[in-house]
């Protein structure tokens with residue numbers, strides 16, 4: 617097994633027993649996925665579903681006729697359906713072993729020296745090609761706390777100090793959103809949920825009253841306290857900044873942020889939503 621997949625498996629095994637702790641985060645994720653769903657929404661696909669401790673799969677089945685779960689880690693998906701007693705439910709479809717960035721073919725072996733210009737160009741070229749969606753286009757497609765992992769993957773691959781890392785991060789972000797939008801049926805809802813910073817760099821985050829959270833986070837963002845590639849102001853304006861994204865959707869709207877008690881740290885989580893356009 618390649619080192620990247622192995623790392624995800626280990627992380628997911630370490631996070632199995634978190635159902636209680638994720639309750640508030642799960643509530644926020646579920647509200648976003650299930651509120652205001654029209655009668656035309658029958659299928660949902662979740663990217664980065666993993667152990668699904670942030671998803672109430674039974675509730676999803678009340679709203680959607682089909683639930684597709686996609687992850688690199690098949691073992692975590694099997695745990696997810698077993699934990700929620702859905703292993704015999706054919707309308708919950710598992711897509712395990714799917715690498716949504718195609719990073720695993722580069723991740724092994726890790727280069728002994730800093731990647732050179734040709735290596736970086738090869739990666740950039742790879743991110744310009746969009747693999748087919750993991751299943752048929754769905755009415756709602758949501759990427760749940762996956763983009764941060766993909767950005768971390770590219771940073772570990774080339775090295776955090778690599779001079780062309782910003783260019784690669786931009787390419788990964790663009791690739792992810794384009795694929796997300798392409799996996800959503802025309803006129804459907806594409807949702808990006810992502811951690812933007814944590815209590816590691818903003819220690820008072822867990823104590824901020826919910827009513828002040830948005831302003832407190834805006835101050836942190838102004839001080840450039842956010843994960844690389846996950847500046848909320850940039851994420852919200854990607855449809856205008858990146859023509860390859862803009863042509864696939866009718867603008868991107870931000871939802872109010874919330875917190876995710878992860879245990880070792882608390883994350884501030886942001887969510888963005890777009891209606892996909894008919895593709896020409």
Ligand SMILES: C[S@@+](CC[C@H](N)C(=O)[O-])C[C@H]1O[C@@H](n2cnc3c(N)ncnc32)[C@H](O)[C@@H]1O
Pocket residue numbers: 624625628631663664665666667668669670671686687688689692714715716717718719760761762765766
């Ligand atoms: C932070 S976890 C999401 C939390 C998860 N929904 C839960 O409640 O357990 C991110 C997930 O993304 C998956 N992942 C990471 N890189 C991936 C890739 N390249 N393709 C597909 N899934 C990936 C990991 O296996 C992990 O399950």
